[in-house]
Amino acid sequence: MVAPRSRKAAFAEESAEVEVLFANMEKLKGLTKKIxxxxxxxxxxxxxxxEAVGPIYGNxxxxxxxNSNIDRIIDAIERIREPLDQRNREERIIQSDPKQTGLNDYIASLDRTNQALGDLKNTNLRSNQQAIAELNNLLTTGTSRLQDEFRDALYEHTRPVEPLHFITKQLKFPSIPEESVSRLRTIHNHITQSMAQTQASGEAPTIKIYAELRGDYMAQSLRNLATASMSTARKTTVDAIYRQGTSGIGTYATALEGIYVSEYDNICPIFSRExxxxxxxxxxxxxxGEFRKTLSDLxxxxxxxxxxxCYLAFEIIEIVSRLSIRLESQMGAEIKQPIADAVRPIRDTAKQSISTLYDEPRTKVQSLVSLPFDGAAVPITQETMSRLQTMTAYLQPLSSLLTSLGKGGWATSPTGSTTSLPTLDSFDVGADGRQLFAAYAVDMLDSLVNALDNKGRALLKNKSVQGVFLMNNVxxxxxxxxxxxxxxxxxSVGPKMDSWKKRGSNMYLDSWRETSMQLMEAQHTSRARPPSGTQSGSSVDSAAVIKSLSSKEKDALKEKLKTFNANFDALIEKHRSYRMEKEVRISLAKDVQSVIEPLYARFWDRYHEIDKGKGKYIKYDKSGISTALAMLG
Structure with missing residues (x-):
């Protein structure tokens, strides 16, 4: 237990501390009031x-x-001035000659100017409109100078050439040198790209310049050949048949092909493929156009x-068709249609001529007012054959033309219209041009021979000369x-040929058969059989036969013999008077011999004793008649 005295000491100590604390609190309150x-x-x-500093800070x-706005304005002014300064720098280059500046530097200047123009347009400032107009004018000037440079570079190589020099020496037509090609390509590419950037419509002007200059170069180079094609087509003899290769159209086409192929070789490296x-x-x-005009004149x-x-038409069709095929294989199909359009009128004329040639022989024969009295052939036949022979040199174009007409289509004149509906025959994929030509030729010859036969019957006086006339022409x-x-x-004409010859031979033999009838009738003047033993094998006892005849029968036999002799001699003379082709004379002599000789030999065996060898009635013995007949050939 704590002593009271100690407790008082503790309370006194705590009290002192509380007093100190209160004293400090009073001081803190005073300090707080001061703070x-x-x-x-x-x-x-x-x-x-x-209140004093606020206005200063706001200002x-x-x-x-x-200050920031001023800086921005200064920057904008600098940006505005920069293209104008650049324009001044580029203008000195653009206004100069690209040859002096150098083409690449000149184009680079144009590119920079074009870029500056694009930048100005993007600013969309009204103050830039004048600068934009000035740069546009500068670009126009530069592009124009480039076009002039393109034209000048081309013009150096556009002097007309003489095609015959390259054709006769088999040389390739001249092309533009590689250096110039490179220059032309660079200019064209720049102009094309510039148009694409500016979204300009239309065709690059370099294409037009190229087409004008090089097109004129080709036209002038080929002009003399175009003129020659016409002059060589005119013949000194109007009625002469055109001879293959006479016209200069073949040389013209060769030159056209050569100069076109060389030009295409120039075009490809300069322009883009499309x-x-x-x-x-x-x-x-x-x-x-010049080629088309030449073909039109022809x-x-x-x-x-x-x-x-018309053979010139066939030749032109063949030449131009081959030209078109070769050019298409080397250059594409761009000029195929213009060439086809150029030759189409001649093709129509050629189709018309096929019918004209078919009809002409018959028409000419029908217009004849007289025929050779000696049965000679008429010139129409040889003319017709000459034309058919000439046509064989043009089988390729003729095959195409005849196929388009269809089999038998040559018998009616074509309209010549290219818009007419084709026939099914025209599209017969199995049609053989050579067979069609053969059918055409046989039809023409059949028409000719029938016309000659009809005209011969109408104008010639007897069948003999009619037969000779027909056979001469055949x-x-x-x-x-x-x-x-x-x-x-x-x-295929063989069977028809045989029938024509047989027709002519039958007409010629008609009078000979009439004469031979005298011999056939003479065999039957005696109704009595010869006495037995008068025949031995094939031999006949003529004396016995004559003896068995009555006086009246003998007189009749003598009269027939006189008639036969007179007719036979007359026919011999007529035969000799006719003008016959060698093969006709030989053929008819054999035909006559086959008719007369067997009958006369049999007759002679039976009746030669009628005049007892005096020759009064029996003018020819068997060898004599054989000799006379042999001399007909």
Missing amino acids: QGSLNRMETSGQSVK TQKLQIT DWGRVCALTCRASL NNHIKSHITTD AIIERMIRNSELSTLLV
């Missing part, structure tokens, strides 16, 4: 400072914004002389077939 007073004074001072911010066909068509337009000439110069036909390429083409 609060200081804060109040500071707040009052701060508000005064704020400072405004000045900073203004432009090759169009540039080629534009470049060839002038020379194709067509008019052919129409005026269709029966003699002999010429047969000979001219045999001695030409027609021999392999007209194999």
